[in-house]
Amino acid sequence: QVQLIESGGGLVQTGGSLRLSCAASGRSFDGAIMAWFRQAPGKERDFVAAISWSGGRTVYADSAKGRFTISRVRTNAKNTVYLQMNSLNSEDTAVYYCAAKFGVRISTLRNEYEYWGQGTQVTVSS
Numbered sequence: 001q002v003q004l005i006e007s008g009g010g011l012v013q014t015g016g017s018l019r020l021s022c023a024a025s026g027r028s029f030d031g032a033i034m035a036w037f038r039q040a041p042g043k044e045r046d047f048v049a050a051i052s053w054s055g056g057r058t059v060y061a062d063s064a065k066g067r068f069t070i071s072r073v074r075t076n077a078k079n080t081v082y083l084q085m086n087s088l089n090s091e092d093t094a095v096y097y098c099a100a101k102f103g104v105r106i107s108t109l110r111n112e113y114e115y116w117g118q119g120t121q122v123t124v125s126s
Helices: none
Strands: 003-007 010-013 018-025 032-039 047-052 058-060 068-072 079-085 094-100 120-125
Touching: 003 094, 018 032, 018 094, 018 120, 032 068, 032 079, 047 068, 047 079, 058 068
Parallel strands: 010 120
Antiparallel strands: 003 018, 018 079, 032 047, 032 094, 047 058, 068 079, 094 120
């Protein structure tokens, strides 16, 4: 059973930081591109950031550039993706989802991602 399990969400004040984690299991994610999306209440699920298999290529949404950093750690047993979020504001309040796709091209389109986690809530209070 393929699983992407997010953690690290919570309540934070404006200007604060959070680090989200996504642990992949259930199949080999060798070669997978990993990404973060987010969905605010009443809005569509939007791309946040993505990272290549090697970690050498990253792509960010304009809203994330300069504030968020995506990274990944691969070991024989684990494949974990992180999203470090700094300088948070109320517009960052959303459910954050981890996603995975195979192929060489990093995509910002949610319908190109095959695997999804259950999401973790991030709430930024003023």
